[in-house]
Amino acid sequence: MTPRSPARLFLLLMGLWLLSPVLADSTTIDSGKLFGTWQVLESHPAQGDIETIFTIRDDMTFSGTMTINNDVVWTYGGKWTLAGNRLTWHYTRSSLTLHEAHKTETDEILSVSDDTLTYRSGSRGSVNTLQRLQH
Numbered sequence: 001m002t003p004r005s006p007a008r009l010f011l012l013l014m015g016l017w018l019l020s021p022v023l024a025d026s027t028t029i030d031s032g033k034l035f036g037t038w039q040v041l042e043s044h045p046a047q048g049d050i051e052t053i054f055t056i057r058d059d060m061t062f063s064g065t066m067t068i069n070n071d072v073v074w075t076y077g078g079k080w081t082l083a084g085n086r087l088t089w090h091y092t093r094s095s096l097t098l099h100e101a102h103k104t105e106t107d108e109i110l111s112v113s114d115d116t117l118t119y120r121s122g123s124r125g126s127v128n129t130l131q132r133l134q135h
Contacts, residue, residue, distance in 0.1 A: 027085040032058075033112045034082070038130040053133070056080065062089065085109045087119070 034056045042050040047068055054064025054076075063077035078092040088106040091098055108120040110127065117130045 027109075029082060029085050029087075029109050029112060031082050033114075034087070034117070037133040038117060039133050040128060040130050 035058050037053060037055045039051065039053045044050060050066065050068050052064060052066045054062055056062050060079050060081070061077065062080050065072055066074040075095045076091055076093060079090045081088045085108055086106050087109055088104060091103045106122040108122065110118045110120060115132050118127065120127050
């Protein structure tokens with residue numbers, strides 16, 4: 001179908017121009033790049049050294065632990081879904097009591113490589129980079 005008037009051509013071009021930012025922002029992440037075990041190390045003046053290790057599996061499940069100064073303080077697991085670059089965590093088990101509002105979280109994946117995964121936390125807004133652990 002071709003535009004038959006300058007007005008139709010203008011409307012068609014305007015429509016494409018308005019959609020282009022939406023199309024440019026929708027990044028699709030290859031879920032296969034997520035599979036594996038990831039680690040983040042943090043140091044806090046009050047709490048000490050915090051290590052979080054979790055595994056993302058190809059069966060759409062995840063599990064992990066958080067330690068503070070080498071003591072396990074939290075174990076968790078659940079199911080995950082990926083839509084574009086939005087990774088949603090559905091916690092189905094936790095050693096800590098999670099309020100209903102915290103049983104599902106969605107993060108925005110900014111980049112993923114063989115070694116690192118960088119994301120923006122949907123609950124905190126902070127940007128974090130994880131390191132892949134080789135097994």
